[in-house]
Amino acid sequence: MSLIRLEGISRRYQMGSETIHALREVSLSIERGEFVAIMGPSGSGKSTLMNILGCLDTPTAGRYELNGMDVSQMDDNELADVRNREIGFVFQTFNLLPRARALHNVELPLIYAGLDSEVRRRVALEALARVGLADRVEHKPNELSGGQRQRVAIARALVTSPSMILADEPTGNLDSKTGAEIMDLFEALSRQGNTMLVVTHEEDVARHAQRILRIRDGQIAADERRAGRPSTLDEPGAVARGENENASTLRPPPSALV
């Protein structure tokens, strides 16, 4: 069973008298353990897709199954629980609580999960160690470098052992060297079996992924599976090399992006 299955997902917004079709009938599956990059120019609908995949937003039409649950019909509180259990978020601007120490920031999802403080502390320390910040747990965000802050955010995303990690332009606020380090960390996490979804507009970043979804005008323009690091979890027969276009692709990818 796929981890993520989108069937005919549409999302419309009402802007005054105008209806904006941010997503049009998108269908997609992502398997457990995949490392997927979602790319597209601004206004393409990739943020909307990410919001829906991250259960921050619900589709206007269509069905979204995450880990076997139909999340397209859930209410606010159910979605909050799903986000807490199944999804780890990494944001471009880190979004750490500025006044809280690294440890508390990482503990936060566990607090909402209702764990005891001793368990919380132990698990959060483990997560910080995994991102290489075992010696920074008592630091506040303003005492850490940008790369370290993003590592804290990644630890926060990892701490609940979610089904997937959803990163929105994770290197957007970092210099290229630090950005590369963060992407190396992502690759390492992917090798450990984590499902990684990265939204980006940088080819350099997307290159770390095994699969690239190109979004344009609210539709998946291309679904590319990359050579190099084959995932053992890819569906047999679906393993694609190079720029193989998926059956769901409705139009050829813009050549400039290939």
Next chain:
Amino acid sequence: MTLWREIREGTRIAADAIRANSLRSILATLGIVIGILTVTLMGTAIGGLNNAFVRSISSLGADVLHVSKFDWFIDSHAEWLKAMNRQEITLAQVQALEQQMTLARAIAPYTEFGAPIRYGKRSSDRVWVIGTTEKFLQTGGVNLAQGRFLSAGEVSGARPVCVLGSQVASNLFLREPPLGNKVQLGGYPFEVIGVIEPQGNFLGQFSLDNQVFIPVKQMYACFNSRPYFSIQVRARSLEQLEETKAELRGLLRKIRRVTPTQEDDFAINQQQNFLNTFNRVAGTIAAVGLFITGLSLFVGGIGIMNIMFVSVAERTREIGVRKAIGARRRTILLQFLIEAAGICFVGGLIGVGLAYFATLAMQRVLPANLSVPAAGIALAVALCTGLFSGFLPAWRAARMNPVDALRNE
């Protein structure tokens, strides 16, 4: 997440937020401090007035009926004229009543006359001479500081003895003990047999300690050959007061030959009449006073609401992050409610603390005190103010869409 855990976490977050914006929080608290201070002070002042009043009329005795020609509270001139034309109460009527009443514990006649008093070189121009019987000890609510009250024998034998009010005694007797000495009351010698404990004054109008009690028949002999009487009737218990009143009324009508078609030509007064009138007035004062001071608390609450809206707007992104990583609506709601309630509760504590000291100052003029329940109510009101004024901002925060909140700069 359990509610308790959410409250604990919410308290922690709120404490952080209040600390991070301490100046703003202090300014917001000030409104609540002043609100709680004024409301609490108004409450204690009204309580103090009540205490002062009840203490003042306690000399009337809750279980004592006071019969006289006049009602204590007369609403119109016509009523006054009617009372004025009633026949006086005589000692014979009191004696008839004493013989026939079954429910009374004690019945005492009461008549007064102003006269000068002198002992040696010390004198007073005017004391209230009260002619009564030994029963007054039971109806009049007096306690003896020295000696004893008039005895039955002294009353029936019309002996020239007297019992002094505490002020009269202290004015006349500086060094010697008053007991056994003879004072000149209106020119007649009376032997002092007792001194009453200090009683204070009656509604600030006249001193109850400026009285001298003598046997009722001495009143006829020395001061007034046709005295006007009132009667004090003490019931056996407070519960029997109404029955006693009914019997008293029936007997008085018979004794004073009131025909069945006529109205009573006397008035039966009791402490309750005073209390009713006072409570009516005090209730109005309390309602108006608490309403006006409540306005300041309301303004304080608006201030808190304002601050909380700012706090929510400022932390929109934080709310988005919290929601993204799994905070439910209730969690966010509680976080901000606790922040508002916390600010108000601290404000309430400070307000009650200040009110305590202000009440100590007030005690110079009023028997006011800040009771533990009153302080508790004040704190509860502060807490509720916080919850009420924090609810709207907290609700707005809780309902925020995580996508929009995260996009907020």
